[in-house]
Amino acid sequence: MRSIQVLRYLPEESPQPFLQSFQVPVTDSTSVLDALNYIKESLDPTLSFRWSCRMAICGSCGVMVNGIPKLGCKDFLRNYPNDLIIEPLAHLPVERDLVVNMDSFLRHLEAVKPYLIEGKNAADSSQPNRQTPAQMARYQQFANCINCGLCYAACPQFGLNPEFTGPAAIALAHRYNLDSRDSGKAQRMAPLNSKNGVWSCTFVGFCSEVCPKGVDPAAAVNQGKVESAKSMLIQLFSGRAIGGAGQ
């Protein structure tokens, strides 16, 4: 048994969040999520938190563990021999206990149209859309995102300015911009070019540090700065639509 602390928020009981200690059984393979599930099943059924796959795929179990964004199912109690404090993800409004409101994150994702947009690069949708391994290698790393939002909780620029499009959304925009089957770059460049797009980033780099999937969103954002600079220069001299005519 060991003790862990959880930041609770029960708006009908108290307007302030408060820390609560629990004694949980541990083995070498007890994950943070296992500990939370033990609390809910055996100690306090009112504890609220999100989870689903318990294998780092669904991206729903993000929490702050000792102040660092982690997936509860991918982080283990054995990593924390001393204190262990579990809090809701930073920079997002907290609805209850460890449950945050992801609306602003989803809004930013939606704004960059993270899906293949048909056009001249995918002329006939009845045909298979072929891609060579080299074409796939260009974007593959950025396609591993599971939308867990850890990078938003890690990003001080998002914390300071919630209008910042943020790491995951820009990484996904970049992923589709690099895809040979996509024709939507012109539409995505408008939000990326804005001051709340790529230009709000100062390459703190913590997003890439905490990303559980090795996406390196900071690299995507800063490659996006190069793209945005090009796109704005082209616009200035040609007067064409922002982003030009796609890939």
Add this chain to the structure above:
Amino acid sequence: MSYKPQLTGSWWLKHRFFKAYMLREATVIPLAFLLCSLLAGAFSLQDPERFQHWQAFMSNPLVILVHTLALTTSLYHAATFFVLFPRVMPIRVGNYQLPARYLVLAQWGAVWLVVALFIWLFAFGGQS
């Protein structure tokens, strides 16, 4: 009902990673001092007397201290900056991704090359 903790201006004190970030950003403070010293130097070249004043200023122990700091922080800046380059501009030839460490090493090579060039120019008067 929900709550949202607000970041204060001291958010960067909360984590080692953020402190390293602020240290990186702060490398420009000694740099700014060095730039001003060099600017004064550029003006002092017009007149031997002013040049002597500049030399006296540059030899002030406190000034040497700040410039030593500028040297140290410029190397820290280099260490943080060089690793970013391959991430912002990855070099890919077909299927082959040039490993980042070669790019980092090449940049350090450039630093030592410039140091060697300056030593050759000023310690050996540009003569071989």
Add this chain to the structure above:
Amino acid sequence: MSNHMPKPSRRQGLHFEPLWWLLFSAGGVCFAVFVPAVALIFGVLWPLGIIDISLAQLQGYYSSLWGLVFTGAVIFLPAFHAAHRIRHAFHDFKLGGGSTTAFICCGTAAVVSFVAIWAWFMLPG
């Protein structure tokens, strides 16, 4: 939804951030590659008397075109690099960081650069 977009005006949505960022990046490279050598020679070795630099020698180097290259790589670009970081630090400390801060920081860098280029022109050579 259709992909058709109305033709935006040439300047719609444009701002100076890409320019500041390009100067910042170029300045970052110069800060990393050239400044260590300059700080070592002029800030440490020469004042400590380890190497000796004469006025005539400096005049000779600086009044050539290399003096202008030096001004660009060691003063102008690093000054814009510093301005960019200071401006973002204001934002990070929640002390501003908007267009006014940008104007003051980049303006200072522009003045420093202008004065540096002026110093080069003043040297007969």
